[in-house]
Amino acid sequence: MTPIPNGLSIGDYQERLSRYKDAENEKNAMISELIENLDEARSEYRQTTLDLESERVGRRRLQDRVAELETLTRSQNGRGFVVVLIDADADDYIFQQRFLNRNEAGGRDAADELQARVKDYLRTIQIDVENTDIVVRAYADVKSLHGACIKNGKMKSGASLSLFVHGFNQRQGLFDFVDVGPGKESADNKLRECLDFFIGNWQCKHIIFGACHDSGYAPYLGRFAAEVSVRDRITLLQGVAVHPRIAALGFRRILKLDQVFNPYMLSTVPVSSSKSSPPARATSSTLPTRPLKAATGFSNAAALSHRLGPVIRNENRKRIDKMLDVDITSPYLGIVRQTKLCPWFYLRGRCEGCDGNHRVPPLNARESDYLWYHARYGLCHKIRKGKDCDDPRCVYGHEEGNRIGSGKVSG
Missing domain, CATH: 1.20.5 (Single alpha-helices involved in coiled-coils or other helix-helix interfaces)
Incomplete structure (x- = not known):
């Protein structure tokens, strides 16, 4: 290369x-x-x-x-409230006559009394009443309720339920007696919606629920009874009696405010399924609204004592009792028992003085039968001694084990 x-x-x-x-x-x-x-x-x-x-x-x-939760925690630890829900259409939650008969002044006093009694109760369940507002929601058809109170002698004819409501609402800023107008379900629906709302509001520390007379609320309240944290936030406000179906739900707290509401029913009894003719109605124009105090004891001229007789006997000449028009499954039997009505006063028309209740207006025929049935729990003392009873006005039982009675007689 x-x-x-x-x-x-x-x-x-x-x-x-x-x-x-x-x-x-x-x-x-x-x-x-x-x-x-x-x-x-x-x-x-x-x-x-x-x-x-x-x-x-x-x-x-x-x-x-975190900021929201801190705000919520501060609000929960701060000023909360307790709500009182009342079915004011119900006989069990009628305000006392001393309030109703005094129009606006009575409404103001009723609001004060209700607030004071609720505060007393809240102290017993360790709620700080000084830092807790009390809210009251009472629902009723005011026009119909006014008529019923006049008819049953719970209000004087010159008194005005509307004026009572005005005084009640004006006295306390968070107290509302609401006129829901006609319709049986109007107050019921309001109470259900309110209970749902307040149960979900954790600023609401406690709920006092005043609709325990009606079995229709039992399935609804049952939703809350199963959860302890919710159940313990509810107190049942007892009127005359807590309905057995509601009592069976297991709510731990029951409050009775006899200082505020009438501790007995108006003169009405639920209609049973029997086909008997409707009972006679007592009216304020024909019947007294309170027992007449005699020199000794009490007199009741309006008692249907004629219904007690005559003495009925069977083919063996043994005394038997008049058959009564009662439904033994009715919660009204429990109401009669709890109100401790005096059978001598309400059935015979005269009581010489006892510890029984003489304050309820006179009973009609159906109501008398319920009380008579209850009185028959006691066997006549003559029958107990093996003797015969010929007193046509004896209110006690003469057929052991049969309080309904087997004797058929008109009246």
Whole structure:
């Protein structure tokens, strides 16, 4: 091979060129690798940036939620309220005559008395009454309730339930006696909606529920009875009696406010499924509204004492009792028992003085039968001694084990 003038041969240049090519290829490969690594780093950077932003947003949301919970905690630990819900259409929750007969002044006094008695109760269940508002919602058809109170002697004819309601509402800022208008379900629906609302409001520390007379509330209240934390926030406000189906739900707290409401029913009895003729109705124009105090004892001229007789005997001449028109499954039997009505006063028309209740208005025929049935739990003392009883006005039982009676007689 002919040497190049500088002393290098063609082969030398070819070898050098090969080395340069290898170096160039290595450089290009390195650049490609760097570009690939840079692209991967940029991708990771973008993902990290997105993750960081997501974490930043999540942290802000968490901070906002913590602030909300702190505000909620402060509100719960601060001033809460207790609500009293009342089915004021029901006989069990009629305000006392001393309030109803005094119009606006009576309404104001009723509101004060209710607030005072509720506060007394709340202290017994360790609620700080000084930092707790008391809210009252009473629902009724005021027009119909006014008529019933006049008819049953719970209000004087010149008194106005509307004025009583005005005084009640104006006395306390959080007390509302609401006129729901006609319709049996109007007050019921209001009470159910209110209970649902206040159960879900944790500023509401406690609920006093005044609609325990009606078995229709039992399935509804049963939803709350199973959960202890909810059940313990509810107190049943007892009127005359808590209906057995509601009592069976297991609510631990029951409150009775005899200082506020009439501790007995108006003169009405639920209609049973029997086909007997409807009972006679007592009216305020024909019957007294309170017992007449005699020189000794009590007299009740309106008692249907003629219904007690005559004495009925079977074919063996053994005395049997007049058959009564009662439904033994009716909750009214429990009401009669709890009100402790005096059978001598309400059935015979005269009591020489006892610890029984003589304050309820006179009973009609159906109501008398319920009381008579209850009185027959006591067997006539003559029958107990093996003797015969010929007193046509004896109110006690003469057929042991049969309080309904088996004797058929008109009246």
